[in-house]
Amino acid sequence: MEQEITLKKESQPLAFLKPLVVKFTPKFQKGDIISSLKKTGITIVSILLFLGLWHLGSKALYNKEAAYKIEKALTEQGQAAADAERACIASGDSSCQPNTLPSPAQVWSSLQALIADHKVITADKAAFVEKMAETNIKLVEQGKDAIVYTGRASFVDIVLTSIKTVFAGFLLALLIAVPIGVIIGLSPSLRSAFNWFIQVFKPVSPVVWYLLVFMIVKTLYIGDSSDNAFVISFISVGLCAMWATLVNTAMGVSSVDKDYINVAKVLKLGTFQKVFKVILPSSLPLIFTGLRITLSVAWMVLIAIELLAQSQGLGLFVWEEFQNGANDSNAKIIVAMFIIGIIGFLLDRLMLTVQNMVSFNKNEGV
Amino acid sequence: MAYLELNNINKTYGEGENATEVLSDINLSIEEGEFVAIVGFTGSGKTTLVNLINGLLKPSSGEVLFKGEPVVDTSHERGVIFQNYSLLPWLTVGQNVYMAVKEAFPKESKSTLQQRVRDYVDMVSLTPAINKRPKELSGGMRQRVAVARALAMNPEMIIMDEPLGALDALTRGNLQDEILNIWSKDKRTALLITNDVDEGIYMADRIIPLKPGPNATLGPEFKIDIERPRDKTALNDNPNYKKTRNAIIEYLMDIGESRKSVSQEEFVLPEIAPKSFVA
Numbered sequence: 150m151e152q153e154i155t156l157k158k159e160s161q162p163l164a165f166l167k168p169l170v171v172k173f174t175p176k177f178q179k180g181d182i183i184s185s186l187k188k189t190g191i192t193i194v195s196i197l198l199f200l201g202l203w204h205l206g207s208k209a210l211y212n213k214e215a216a217y218k219i220e221k222a223l224t225e226q227g228q229a230a231a232d233a234e235r236a237c238i239a240s241g242d243s244s245c246q247p248n249t250l251p252s253p254a255q256v257w258s259s260l261q262a263l264i265a266d267h268k269v270i271t272a273d274k275a276a277f278v279e280k281m282a283e284t285n286i287k288l289v290e291q292g293k294d295a296i297v298y299t300g301r302a303s304f305v306d307i308v309l310t311s312i313k314t315v316f317a318g319f320l321l322a323l324l325i326a327v328p329i330g331v332i333i334g335l336s337p338s339l340r341s342a343f344n345w346f347i348q349v350f351k352p353v354s355p356v357v358w359y360l361l362v363f364m365i366v367k368t369l370y371i372g373d374s375s376d377n378a379f380v381i382s383f384i385s386v387g388l389c390a391m392w393a394t395l396v397n398t399a400m401g402v403s404s405v406d407k408d409y410i411n412v413a414k415v416l417k418l419g420t421f422q423k424v425f426k427v428i429l430p431s432s433l434p435l436i437f438t439g440l441r442i443t444l445s446v447a448w449m450v451l452i453a454i455e456l457l458a459q460s461q462g463l464g465l466f467v468w469e470e471f472q473n474g475a476n477d478s479n480a481k482i483i484v485a486m487f488i489i490g491i492i493g494f495l496l497d498r499l500m501l502t503v504q505n506m507v508s509f510n511k512n513e514g515v
Numbered sequence: 516m517a518y519l520e521l522n523n524i525n526k527t528y529g530e531g532e533n534a535t536e537v538l539s540d541i542n543l544s545i546e547e548g549e550f551v552a553i554v555g556f557t558g559s560g561k562t563t564l565v566n567l568i569n570g571l572l573k574p575s576s577g578e579v580l581f582k583g584e585p586v587v588d589t590s591h592e593r594g595v596i597f598q599n600y601s602l603l604p605w606l607t608v609g610q611n612v613y614m615a616v617k618e619a620f621p622k623e624s625k626s627t628l629q630q631r632v633r634d635y636v637d638m639v640s641l642t643p644a645i646n647k648r649p650k651e652l653s654g655g656m657r658q659r660v661a662v663a664r665a666l667a668m669n670p671e672m673i674i675m676d677e678p679l680g681a682l683d684a685l686t687r688g689n690l691q692d693e694i695l696n697i698w699s700k701d702k703r704t705a706l707l708i709t710n711d712v713d714e715g716i717y718m719a720d721r722i723i724p725l726k727p728g729p730n731a732t733l734g735p736e737f738k739i740d741i742e743r744p745r746d747k748t749a750l751n752d753n754p755n756y757k758k759t760r761n762a763i764i765e766y767l768m769d770i771g772e773s774r775k776s777v778s779q780e781e782f783v784l785p786e787i788a789p790k791s792f793v794a
Binding site for chain 1: 569570571588589590591594595597599601603605614615618619668
């Protein structure tokens with residue numbers, strides 16, 4: 150019986166999807182259905198409970214502010230004004246509504262408004278592109294720049310910008326932190342050389358990172374009128390978030406099991422082979438733990454940095470809505486909050502799946 | 516000139532006041548084709564001794580000579596089977612062996628190397644498990660992979676550091692026979708470190724006890740005059756076997772006793788009286 154040796158890590162191109170497939174292939178048994186129903190039931194109950202408490206809380210706040218408004222009208226302008234105010238609030242007219250924590254229903258309708266708005270803007274954009282198509286062809290023929298749509302961004306565009314920023318920042322963190330982490334993990338003297346650097350810069354706040362990056366990028370872009378907000382924000386996000394990966398990589402590399410090092414020595418692996426065949430694979434679990442922290446930190450600091458950098462993402466959206474103070478602004482802020490939370494959760498799940506795929510039990514070889 | 520020679524080896528860990536001398540005054544010479552077993556208590560410095568011979572450690576004083584040349588580094592000529600298998604968990608059985616073979620024969624073509632991997636995996640009868648990861652294997656199978664990995668590099672000398680220590684008695688017996696088979700097939704030199712006197716007698720030409728550390732040193736050697744191939748069941752009735760076994764065990768018991776009497780210390784016990792929590 151002839152067996153093929155698999156010398157590549159995975160023989161099938163899609164083998165890395167296997168755990169996912171297994172995870173999502175339902176294997177139904179009677180007990181499973183009951184226990185999963187129970188789990189889902191508990192989750193639904195807790196969500197309903199949360200929504201209920203939220204609704205009651207926002208109602209209480211609404212009533213408090215409404216009572217204050219009527220009271221104020223009464224003391225300042227008399228009974229007639231107070232009655233008018235009361236009638237106005239009761240009618241639901243947007244001009245006199247108390248501006249406080251929005252209720253779940255308001256947030257839901259804001260979300261729908263944002264989606265409708267997105268559809269309108271998308272249609273606008275398509276129409277604009279169609280209208281300008283001929284003109285643009287002419288412009289390009291004349292060697293001029295084509296006219297692009299510069300209307301306001303829709304909510305979906307804003308979310309996509311934020312995700313793009315986070316991923317660019319994450320990639321930057323990965324490209325900086327992993328190689329440096331490996332190098333300082335390998336050499337104890339470099340480790341002590343870099344230690345003060347890491348200790349000093351790790352606790353620096355996102356705002357300060359932004360300012361630092363702004364100082365540098367502003368000078369680099371001098372004389373260039375193009376928008377550098379995206380560049381500044383993704384670099385700031387990357388620098389802010391990379392420390393967990395740097396520290397974890399250095400630790401993983403420096404604490405490789407002595408048995409594996411002995412194997413590398415006995416087999417007389419060269420330095421390159423030793424790093425890539427023994428040290429890196431064995432520190433992968435720790436590196437991925439670091440990357441997971443980095444991704445969640447990146448998503449967390451994103452809001453503050455986008456706000457400062459005026460990058461068209463969720464951070465700026467939240468800030469502009471707050472400054473705007475329109476009737477549904479508060480509800481839109483809450484929508485953004487949920488979107489941020491849910492995307493953060495999905496990103497973390499994504500990283501966890503990848504981490505589980507590359508991890509192995511430390512004692513498996515022993 | 517002996518094949519492997521250890522001259523007045525001392526090995527000290529730590530420095531200054533914290534220094535502990537683990538091995539002192541070790542002298543050993545092994546001839547080509549010989550099977551030597553070193554038997555000692557746990558913690559007597561057996562692994563240190565192995566690492567000195569395979570080149571992972573350097574002696575504090577004295578020298579290790581391999582074919583007349585001082586050992587300064589590890590070498591493909593001396594294959595090592597570690598006590599705890601030390602397989603790389605992210606590689607399959609085939610990949611673990613392939614990694615070693617590729618380093619040992621850098622000039623060979625890929626298909627030759629793969630054939631070699633298959634041959635050696637087959638030799639330890641693990642062909643069905645060649646694409647499995649170590650975690651999917653039992654302890655005995657893992658150790659067989661480690662044996663295949665060490666032997667596939669075609670070393671002139673096999674150094675085994677308690678290779679079967681963690682295995683159950685049945686697997687142990689099987690692997691002992693497998694190792695003996697391989698050893699006798701092309702008469703490599705072998706050094707076996709073990710804490711099992713019977714294993715030593717069954718497998719080796721000579722047994723040398725290692726006195727317990729610190730300051731461990733080698734005791735007098737015992738020659739095993741039993742014809743090969745040895746039969747495990749017949750061994751029990753062999754008068755020679757009984758005599759040697761008793762002599763070695765008596766020796767080990769004696770040094771164990773004398774060590775106990777040396778290390779007698781006076782401990783002052785603290786005065787403790789029961790305390791009442793009720794009052």
